[in-house]
Amino acid sequence: MDVRVEGQVVDVPAGVEVAAALQKALSGKKFKAVVAARALADGPDDASSSGALLDLSASLPEGCSELVPVYADSPEGLRMIRHSTAHVMAAAVKRLFPTAKVTIGPAIDNGFYYDFDVERPFSSEDFPAIEAEMQKIAAAREPFSREVLSKAEAVARFKAMGETYKIELIEGIEADTVSLYTCGDFTDLCRGPHVPHTGFAKASKLMSVAGAYWRGDEKNPMLSRLYGTAFADEKALAAYLKQLEEAKRRDHRKLGRELSLFTFQEDVAPGMVFWLPKGMLVRAILEDFWRKEHLKRGYDMVQGPQLLRVETWQRSGHYDHYRENMYFTRIEDDAYGIKPMNCIAHMLIYKNELRSYRDLPQRYFELGVVHRHEKSGVLHGLLRVRQFTQDDAHILCAPEQLENEILDVIHLIRDLMHLFGFQYKVAVSTRPESSIGTDEAWELATSALIQAVEKAGLPYEINAGDGAFYGPKIDVRLLDCIGREWQCSTIQVDFTLPERFDLTYVGQDGERHRPVMVHRAIMGSLERFIGVLIEQFAGALPTWLAPEQARLLTVTEGGDATVERMRGELQALGIRVTADTRNEKLGFKVREAQLAKTPYILVVGEKEVQADGVNVRLRSGENLGLKSIADVAALIRADAEEPFKQGGMRYSFA
Numbered sequence: 001m002d003v004r005v006e007g008q009v010v011d012v013p014a015g016v017e018v019a020a021a022l023q024k025a026l027s028g029k030k031f032k033a034v035v036a037a038r039a040l041a042d043g044p045d046d047a048s049s050s051g052a053l054l055d056l057s058a059s060l061p062e063g064c065s066e067l068v069p070v071y072a073d074s075p076e077g078l079r080m081i082r083h084s085t086a087h088v089m090a091a092a093v094k095r096l097f098p099t100a101k102v103t104i105g106p107a108i109d110n111g112f113y114y115d116f117d118v119e120r121p122f123s124s125e126d127f128p129a130i131e132a133e134m135q136k137i138a139a140a141r142e143p144f145s146r147e148v149l150s151k152a153e154a155v156a157r158f159k160a161m162g163e164t165y166k167i168e169l170i171e172g173i174e175a176d177t178v179s180l181y182t183c184g185d186f187t188d189l190c191r192g193p194h195v196p197h198t199g200f201a202k203a204s205k206l207m208s209v210a211g212a213y214w215r216g217d218e219k220n221p222m223l224s225r226l227y228g229t230a231f232a233d234e235k236a237l238a239a240y241l242k243q244l245e246e247a248k249r250r251d252h253r254k255l256g257r258e259l260s261l262f263t264f265q266e267d268v269a270p271g272m273v274f275w276l277p278k279g280m281l282v283r284a285i286l287e288d289f290w291r292k293e294h295l296k297r298g299y300d301m302v303q304g305p306q307l308l309r310v311e312t313w314q315r316s317g318h319y320d321h322y323r324e325n326m327y328f329t330r331i332e333d334d335a336y337g338i339k340p341m342n343c344i345a346h347m348l349i350y351k352n353e354l355r356s357y358r359d360l361p362q363r364y365f366e367l368g369v370v371h372r373h374e375k376s377g378v379l380h381g382l383l384r385v386r387q388f389t390q391d392d393a394h395i396l397c398a399p400e401q402l403e404n405e406i407l408d409v410i411h412l413i414r415d416l417m418h419l420f421g422f423q424y425k426v427a428v429s430t431r432p433e434s435s436i437g438t439d440e441a442w443e444l445a446t447s448a449l450i451q452a453v454e455k456a457g458l459p460y461e462i463n464a465g466d467g468a469f470y471g472p473k474i475d476v477r478l479l480d481c482i483g484r485e486w487q488c489s490t491i492q493v494d495f496t497l498p499e500r501f502d503l504t505y506v507g508q509d510g511e512r513h514r515p516v517m518v519h520r521a522i523m524g525s526l527e528r529f530i531g532v533l534i535e536q537f538a539g540a541l542p543t544w545l546a547p548e549q550a551r552l553l554t555v556t557e558g559g560d561a562t563v564e565r566m567r568g569e570l571q572a573l574g575i576r577v578t579a580d581t582r583n584e585k586l587g588f589k590v591r592e593a594q595l596a597k598t599p600y601i602l603v604v605g606e607k608e609v610q611a612d613g614v615n616v617r618l619r620s621g622e623n624l625g626l627k628s629i630a631d632v633a634a635l636i637r638a639d640a641e642e643p644f645k646q647g648g649m650r651y652s653f654a
Helices: 018-023 028-032 075-096 124-139 151-161 164-171 234-250 252-258 277-296 310-316 318-325 343-350 399-420 439-455 496-500 526-536 557-572 586-595 606-611 629-645
Strands: 002-005 008-011 034-040 066-071 111-117 145-150 177-183 186-189 204-213 222-230 262-264 273-275 307-309 327-331 334-338 362-371 387-397 423-429 461-463 473-479 485-494 516-525 550-554 577-580 600-604 614-618 623-627
Touching (some): 002 018, 018 066, 034 075, 066 075, 075 111, 075 124, 075 177, 075 186, 075 204, 124 204, 145 151, 151 164, 151 177, 234 526, 252 262, 252 526, 273 277, 277 526, 307 310, 310 318, 310 334, 318 334, 343 387, 399 439, 423 439, 439 473, 485 526, 550 557, 550 586, 557 577, 557 606, 600 629, 606 623, 614 629, 623 629
Parallel strands (some): 002 066, 550 577, 550 600
Antiparallel strands (some): 034 066, 145 177, 204 222, 262 273, 307 334, 423 473, 473 485, 600 614
């Protein structure tokens, strides 16, 4: 039979192993990097046309016309390596702790875990021994072999092993047969597929340990969960571990404490931020810039209430599709929903008066405080909170204006990413299973988004089924300086809510027409965006955004009066400056200013007093020498304005 492999057609016997078919088409080096393959068929009625992943040891399915190799360093290949490494870890644990009972061990983002029922919970002190045993198993390059048994046979096998959790899993499977995978002396219940041998688990490391209830039910036994990670090679693993160390150094929660930007008080308001003076100043600067930018781009400022009657949320569909994320309260005899988003209020503002086609588009912008119920286990500093401020805007326009409005939002996203030096990825998220609106409306909205993205020249992928319940969306994920992705901007096209709230405008023909609504957030949550910025810049925020742009330091008490005068002069010139006149050694004060990430450190000693100037040091350690106060102010102002000189944004620091 003829089978295509990466554009090459090879003739192989029917039923041959997948590995043998691939070897006929791939070079030795490429074949060694293959961990599995996907079998495709030209005929839609063929069972193999589903494109299921196959072990390399599997027989070529009947009707297979193409084999797509899965390489170790691909996302799919990495997931297989991590799943297989979970088996290797379980095998190592069983060798070292024979009485341990195994449960489940899936691959997860960036790694894997396995839950064990053990006499005592694991600790990090167990890691060296487990990792050493894992390396022995990897070095042995033991093959993963698959067998299919009846459920009764599988139950008997695991009963003989004393693996009661596996028996419970098997009994919950509806199929008549189950598959088992064996590597060395360890057998596990698993659908597969797996990598060809345990050698692919060599680049692995245990990361942490935690407790987990069996099947997530607190009535069940508490298990000991081992987390690990694995990569295609040692180089990729080392790069990942280095990235983790860098991420720890940049952790916004740690830097937020050190720089006195914000705090959390979980006993008072879990998942809600207490902004300290410096952090609030950063936020105020960012908000001021963002409001001015929106005014320049034709947006109107609005603000809606925090509470709306429950009937309003029922009308919008949020009550049916989003209420598990909302908070509710009662006032007298009425039920209210605390807003998780601003779109309803903006539509009601639009309805405040009759609109003409000449009034469109209407662009409403609000830095709106919203509340969303997040489970305590997922709260994470500024990145995942229950109360946050969304840079929310809603554009109501005629259908023929839609594409240009989407493009304008894309341009705003592009300019913001450029300002902070972010690269970004774009995805178009389509209709989810739980949604409102007609098929026609969804098709129109999705087409509008795709056409705008393509017209903007942006590469994109389709994120099937991940749209909002009322419309499809463009999701923008920014990439920070160490390669992590963060969900940021979103653009959503909505034909449905304007229908539900009976929004209209009078067209040129004098008739009533329905506008289209674009929901959009650029920064998303201000809290989240500030958290990302702190990590992007490791706390050393750009000069224009730094809460303290300069710090004056005295060498001796003789400079106190001069420093106080200079501080006033710099403040009058619009510079955010503080003074450190403590009776401490200069080196100590310089070090503290550097740890505070202050961009400009201005030293005033006897020579500087006589010259009526300051010695300028940067937070990087570079020394710029003696400069006058006027020159320092000009230098700081130029540094602050530099990020705005390129791209579409301009900002006045007056």
